[in-house]
Amino acid sequence: MATNTLPPLGQVSARRTTVFLKILMALSGALFVFYVLMHMYGNLKILGGTQGFDEYALHLRTLLTPILPFGGFLWLFRALLVVALAAHAWAAFTLWARANGARTTRYVAKAAARATVKSRMMRWGGVAILLFLVWHLIQFTIVKVNVNGSVPAARIGESAGALVVASFQVWWMVLIYLLALVALGMHLYHGVYSAAQTLGWTNTGSARATAKTTGLAVALVTAVGFAVPPLAILFGIVKGS
Structure with a gap:
């Protein structure tokens, strides 16, 4: 006698929603990876002096002028980033x-207790990044706060x-x-791998190793690339004109 082994409709819907949310996080995260790499490259320009x-x-x-008004491209790109950020955070x-809600069952509660440190660091690291981004x-950009009274x-x-130079001449700003x-x-390292996993690019051992290596490379290049300008300014290698 045949039996119905299909999961309840609510469970199917929840799974589909979870997959959608993970894909949304992966795609919006990919946009941010592109942005931070380009922003990092731009920040390195300060090593050539304030004029450059x-x-x-x-x-x-002046990008795409006169098709767009002065600064128009930047504001359009910022609007896209805000939408992507809202989608990623949501x-x-x-x-x-x-x-957290699934932890009401004993089985899931045990699984949640074994959650790795990296998943929690991804969550709280994301919150920390969001707060820093606002500041x-x-x-x-918005106010242009001068924390260096000597300038x-x-x-x-x-x-x-x-x-930029005035800000990073202050040690606590660099910190x-x-x-x-x-x-x-850390967010990039785990995020790149998670995105590759969500998109189905980690189905083999070699693919998983490649995804982890890529995540590590992106994280190191980004972190080091962003760290060089403020440290160069703090230690007097780059000075304001």
Whole structure:
């Protein structure tokens, strides 16, 4: 006698939603990986001096002009990043809440107790990165906060490079930045592998090893690349003009 072994419709729907959320996290995360690599490359321009950095910043604002107004490309790209960030955070916290809610059963509770440290660090590291990103935007884009009292405000207002140099001449600003880079590096390392896993690119042992190596390479290149400019400024290798 045939029996119905299909899972309940609610379970199928929940699984599909979980897959969708993971794919959404993977795709939005891929956009951020592209962004941080490009942003890291741009930050390295400061090693050539504030004038070169200012020229690079001006070039970003003139992209696709006169089709777009001055700075139009940057604002469109920022809007895309905000949408991607909202989608990434929504998917992450939804999955997080779902995982916590599933711990009501004994089996899942035991599985949750064996959760690795890296998954928890991904969650809280993401929160730390989000908080740092808000401060970073306020300091360098929205308000342009001058934390270095020895640099005139007028100079900060007229030069993006001067603001960068003035900020990282302050030791505690560099410390905050480096701590954020630790969180970012760990998030990228595990995130790249998780994205590859979600997209079905880790079905073999060699593919898993490649995904882990790629994640490690992206994390190290990004963290080191972002760390070089503030450290060079702090130790006087790069000075404001």
